Amino acid sequence: MPQTPVGTGNKYSVIIPTYNERKNLPVIIWLLVRVFEENSLDFEIIIVDDASPDGTQDIARELAGVYGEDRIILKPRAGKLGLGTAYVHGMNFCTGNFAIIMDADFSHHPKFIPEFIKLQALHSLDIVTGTRYSSHPTPSSPPSSSSSRQLTGSAYPGLGPGGVYGWDLKRKLVSRGANFLADTVLRPGVTDLTGSFRLYKLPVLRELMAANKSKGYVFQMEMIVRARALGYKIGEVPITFVDRIFGESKLGADEIVGYAKGVWALFVAV
Template identity: 25%
Template sequence: MNNTDKFSVVLPVYNEQDNLTTLFSEIKRAADSTGRDWEAVFVNDCSTDRSLDVIRDLAGKHDEVRYVAFAENRGQSAAFCAGFDAAESDIIITMDADLQNDPADIPRMLEAFGKDCEMVIGWRAKRKDTFIKRISSKIANRIRDAIVDDGVRDTGCSLKVMRRDLLLKLPRFKNMHRYFPILMKMQGARIHEVKVNHRERGAGVSKYGTLDRALAGIYDLIGVGWLIKRHIGYTVLEKK
């Protein structure tokens, strides 16, 4: 198999020590079933628990595991970007480390990828989040839809399949991961949505999705709205 067949699963990690072993086991089962080369790239966002120790242990036992460890807490977007930079394949799969995303959906999403699309997004038709997280998400989505028309039903689902070369062209800023669909569209990506399973969180507590974070996202939306309006795009007819 060549580099095009291989895929990289990028996983930001912040205080998920009790979920990581189970998560990797599920990823390995799903990834191996595809018959393709793959790797799991964990990015430890300066966890204060034993997450890095667990990741090191997994890397010592499994050749598929690689990792990046931050010296300071930089946030989920920075962790995703570090994973994209470190990945050794042309196809990137992103997902959370809290066990809410189901790795069993990976093979089906990979089948959809590349068939007239450069990005596949998971659609959590039946979400298993807490009440406050669902409410804050609805508020954020309504505000976002009024400013950013990305045509996606569930932009907040972390389970996505994307072309790495397009990801590396995206502008990088805090909370950019919330806008991957529109940012990828600006690079010419066509998007396909696939219904995915969504589970209740494993161990630990949620770090994202609270009401204050939803309201703070308004600031990000202003910046993304500016990027959309000022974006430069062109099509080359011919060149020498």
């Protein structure tokens, strides 16, 4: 009998916060739609735009006309209100039982989404996060039956070592240093705390967002630390992270200082 595709029976709600992503949005949406359709997965893509002045919302509306308003859902906001609140806003419109959060700038390639879904299904995980700093999926228990071999494929085909491309040495040192600091102080058991390419069970995401107090660069770290404290099961999939093609990075000195303060606050509070 033919194998049922992994993820069948679930619906995946992708939340994409945007600001000045007019050039990136058409291609990332095309890639997402192709990945979901090729893997026979039910999906919707929720675009949370913070009043982009470059016409991002116009592009989103055109894409909804191409792919369907049930697939591409624009939910704009009045201005730049922060990444965490963008996810909260997007969650209000999710109709799936899983949520995927990712960036629109090609730093997160949709081709890794099926691997997130496979790992989640194999281990019944609450969260799967992409890692730039490991070459092996975790949890990494070997397949124990023919059915699980079908699920995982042959040693996760197509997954190479995680890595970062397009960053200068300073940016790499900042990212590595941020993860090293958090790992040393908080011991979360995750190799990439600052990554923002993740799959959540939707109820888990709702609970974590309600408890989360951080904004900016520290936001993603707090999500994982709180998830560990609450006993949720977390897995990692190696990804290749490519610096944005169009637009500018939003990381600044204030974010770095805020991150260090956030690590200490979590150490004290969680």
